[in-house]
Amino acid sequence: MNIAIIGSGNIGSGLALTFGQTAYNVILSSRNEESTRAVVAKLGKTNVKASNIADAVKASEVVILATPYDAVSSLTNAADFSGKIVIDVTNPVKADFSGLSVGFETSAAEEIQKLLPQATVVKAFNTVFAQVYEQGLEFDGHKAQTFVAANDDVAKQTVLSLANEAGFEAVDAGALTNARYLEPLAYMNIHFGYMLNKGTQIIPAWLSR
Numbered sequence: 001m002n003i004a005i006i007g008s009g010n011i012g013s014g015l016a017l018t019f020g021q022t023a024y025n026v027i028l029s030s031r032n033e034e035s036t037r038a039v040v041a042k043l044g045k046t047n048v049k050a051s052n053i054a055d056a057v058k059a060s061e062v063v064i065l066a067t068p069y070d071a072v073s074s075l076t077n078a079a080d081f082s083g084k085i086v087i088d089v090t091n092p093v094k095a096d097f098s099g100l101s102v103g104f105e106t107s108a109a110e111e112i113q114k115l116l117p118q119a120t121v122v123k124a125f126n127t128v129f130a131q132v133y134e135q136g137l138e139f140d141g142h143k144a145q146t147f148v149a150a151n152d153d154v155a156k157q158t159v160l161s162l163a164n165e166a167g168f169e170a171v172d173a174g175a176l177t178n179a180r181y182l183e184p185l186a187y188m189n190i191h192f193g194y195m196l197n198k199g200t201q202i203i204p205a206w207l208s209r
């Protein structure tokens with residue numbers, strides 16, 4: 001399976017590194033193919049390649065959106081997302097980090113599903129700091145969790161499997177509407193990390209017994 005990643009910044013490159021350690025082919029893309037090539041060269045993974053956005057999406061069954069939330073509306077014409085599983089990693093954080101621009105009655109993921117009606121949107125990886133990928137997905141013997149929310153069971157199972165193969169403990173987080181709670185959870189993680197000085201080697205986890 002090919003996985004396209006749109007956005008080669010902190011999260012795009014972190015996910016490319018992580019999925020570059022699996023058997024999947026990763027195609028990293030952004031508006032600037034040259035800078036994306038430089039990121040790919042730095043990652044040094046033979047199964048991670050660079051491409052333009054349209055070709056990356058065309059060649060892939062799964063597409064990860066790793067751009068700012070506000071950029072997604074400009075991506076709808078950049079590629080044909082029909083039939084693709086689109087993993088939404090975005091958090092609609094306001095520019096001044098004072099909170100989220102979307103919430104309560106909708107979420108970034110649900111708004112992206114409206115923008116891409118021919119695709120199947122799955123929320124995942126949004127509660128994981130980019131810096132976590134640099135140091136790996138193990139926290140004191142526990143795997144990093146990622147919460148996977150989607151309406152389509154096949155798409156959800158695909159993403160749960162992908163995440164588990166990449167080294168996460170993937171947690172079924174129910175329907176896509178639960179992105180309304182996962183996005184504030186990510187904001188709380190940002191708040192712990194930066195405002196309450198816990199740093200970026202932290203991650204939310206659901207414990208059970």
Ligand SMILES: NC(=O)c1ccc[n+]([C@@H]2O[C@H](COP(=O)([O-])OP(=O)(O)OC[C@H]3O[C@@H](n4cnc5c(N)ncnc54)[C@H](OP(=O)(O)O)[C@@H]3O)[C@@H](O)[C@H]2O)c1
Binds near residue numbers: 010
């Ligand atoms: N950083 C984290 O720890 C973290 C954790 C979880 C989720 N997230 C979410 O992940 C997303 C990416 O965050 P990031 O930290 O990786 O940001 P970033 O380092 O600024 O990277 C953003 C990427 O998106 C691209 N981009 C911006 N506008 C675009 C457009 N209109 N069309 C196509 N590509 C565009 C940028 O390309 P250019 O270089 O061409 O601008 C860049 O490659 C955000 O939604 C964020 O909320 C971040």
